[in-house]
Amino acid sequence: MISTLLVGLPSFLLTGGGTDSSGGIFGLLLPFVLIFGVFYFFIYRPQQKREQEHNEMVDQLQRGDQIVTIGGIHGTVRRVDDDSILAQVDSNGVKLRIDKQAISSVGGQDNE
Template identity: 45%
Template sequence: MFLATEGGNAGGIWGLIWPFILMFAVFYFLLIRPQQKKQKQRTAMLNQIKKGDKITTIGGLHGTVVELSDDTVVVRVNDTTKMTFERSAINAIVSTAPAAATE
């Protein structure tokens, strides 16, 4: 039969906690931190959208921004078709509009 002495379990508790601390650190640096950085970049990209920018939506639709509001974006797909999307549906800015064309 095994008998524990007083104070003998203190090293055992740290021995159990260290792997969890190490796993959390690995998850933080490999998963959580890069995801937060990517989200910041996406938010900055969505805030930089302006009229005349050529964009691509998450669904793969290409078009030019003709109107903006806080939550929505109106995109001209061809000469006659305009579509309204949530700002979050924009995947990428393909090219930005020249400064003179924003008016």
């Protein structure tokens, strides 16, 4: 009995069940294609756009820009390197080296 079911299973999948062959395997794959499309347009694509905007923001950093890191540290950019920046974080001259990818937002220019 089980062997009969296993032999009939591939034809059942190819015809979409029953004897009517109007749906076939495409009828089975349609929900998966729709789910993939929803994930692409509502999750993956917006994330790519946010990442691109963040990279553009980081690439435009200049000396004197006010920044906030993802850890909540506020500072003023003093030097921009390839992968990091040197930021002054208080009026006593304390400086921190911060990865560019750790920058959450960029404000305007410092008025010194």
